Amino acid sequence: MSASESPRPSGADRCGGPAALPKARALVEALPWLARHRGKTVVIKFGGNAMVDDGLKAAFAKDVLFLRHAGLHPVVVHGGGPQISAQLRRLGLESRFEGGLRVTTDETMDVVRMVLAGQVQRELVGLLNEHGPHAVGMTGEDARLMTAVKRYASAGGKPVDIGRVGEVVHVDTGALRALIADGRIPVISSIARPLDDKDAAGGGVFNVNADTAAAALAAALGAEALLILTDVAGLYANWPHADEVIPRLTARELTALLPRLASGMVPKMEGCLYAVTNGVRSARIVDGRVKHSVLLPIFTDEDAGTVVVPDGADGAEGATA
Numbered sequence: 001m002s003a004s005e006s007p008r009p010s011g012a013d014r015c016g017g018p019a020a021l022p023k024a025r026a027l028v029e030a031l032p033w034l035a036r037h038r039g040k041t042v043v044i045k046f047g048g049n050a051m052v053d054d055g056l057k058a059a060f061a062k063d064v065l066f067l068r069h070a071g072l073h074p075v076v077v078h079g080g081g082p083q084i085s086a087q088l089r090r091l092g093l094e095s096r097f098e099g100g101l102r103v104t105t106d107e108t109m110d111v112v113r114m115v116l117a118g119q120v121q122r123e124l125v126g127l128l129n130e131h132g133p134h135a136v137g138m139t140g141e142d143a144r145l146m147t148a149v150k151r152y153a154s155a156g157g158k159p160v161d162i163g164r165v166g167e168v169v170h171v172d173t174g175a176l177r178a179l180i181a182d183g184r185i186p187v188i189s190s191i192a193r194p195l196d197d198k199d200a201a202g203g204g205v206f207n208v209n210a211d212t213a214a215a216a217l218a219a220a221l222g223a224e225a226l227l228i229l230t231d232v233a234g235l236y237a238n239w240p241h242a243d244e245v246i247p248r249l250t251a252r253e254l255t256a257l258l259p260r261l262a263s264g265m266v267p268k269m270e271g272c273l274y275a276v277t278n279g280v281r282s283a284r285i286v287d288g289r290v291k292h293s294v295l296l297p298i299f300t301d302e303d304a305g306t307v308v309v310p311d312g313a314d315g316a317e318g319a320t321a
């Protein structure tokens with residue numbers, strides 16, 4: 001059939017047919033959220049466990065770019081625990097954790113820095129920059145972004161020395177804000193510069209848990225939201241029974257729950273609590289195994305994972321990312 005003989009398409013066909021309607025509806029539904037979040041900063045922590053699949057990584061990069069093109073300012077903080085452990089294994093070195101924190105010798109720290117800044121961060125920057133000159137990688141060492149003091153783990157109420165593990169005590173957002181203002185997407189590795197010259201001797205740095213780093217950055221930036229992507233659907237009420245995800249917690253409710261939580265979730269929920277008690281409007285644990293899990297809580301009023309809100313926040317759930 002020649003073009004002149006083609007039947008005249010119906011109105012619906014010309015618009016992509018009835019199958020396209022849900023797409024159009026989704027776009028229209030996103031409109032109020034687009035207006036609401038425009039110009040706001042969102043810190044997204046991409047956990048090492050959610051980062052094991054290439055398809056998920058590519059989808060994550062697209063989501064982050066979508067946020068950027070929708071006028072938000074995404075800041076990515078990445079993990080890499082499993083990737084560090086794999087590299088240590090290859091080198092014949094052991095991985096040991098105390099209270100969810102890696103025991104970090106000087107030798108371990110070299111591997112942590114190499115894997116986080118040299119491998120995981122590079123890969124994410126590369127994926128984001130496949131679509132344009134958007135992403136810039138940094139560690140907490142760059143422009144003194146994060147300064148830390150030595151952190152101890154706790155066992156039976158006693159402090160345990162876990163080596164070169166740091167607790168962020170100061171964030172200098174200058175370079176980060178300049179990148180954001182320039183429309184770039186910062187991709188940050190959780191390594192910090194020591195406050196004390198003695199810890200910094202010989203170029204020493206600290207290994208910071210990536211959830212903790214993301215929370216410190218979200219608070220320092222006055223972010224609208226902190227999203228933590230991990231490998232579970234949210235915070236389960238009766239762990240290890242993965243039956244019921246807690247949809248929403250206030251800061252006070254989370255404070256009461258924290259002493260009963262198991263290790264993987266402790267730095268995440270502590271980070272959420274820190275963020276919402278230091279100016280961030282909402283902090284959410286999201287299932288990073290689900291493609292486009294970043295977009296749903298920001299652009300729809302779908303319940304996703306577990307959201308933590310400051311005490312006294314109204315019930316307007318969709319208003320929180």
Ligand SMILES: Nc1ncnc2c1ncn2[C@@H]1O[C@H](COP(=O)(O)OP(=O)(O)O)[C@@H](O)[C@H]1O
Pocket residue numbers: 046047048049050079080081082229230231232234235236237238239261262263264265
């Ligand atoms: N109450 C809970 N709800 C959900 N997951 C929990 C809970 N308590 C402990 N976990 C564990 O925390 C893990 C997530 O933390 P982690 O392994 O450090 O992930 P990531 O690499 O994303 O930081 C989950 O896979 C789960 O095994």
Ligand SMILES: CC(=O)N[C@@H](CCC(=O)OP(=O)(O)O)C(=O)O
Pocket residue numbers: 046047048049078079080081082084100101102112165166190207208209210211
């Ligand atoms: C002190 C400490 O434990 N640091 C972490 C840093 C990476 C991290 O936090 O990665 P995930 O988010 O993937 O767990 C580590 O060495 O594994």
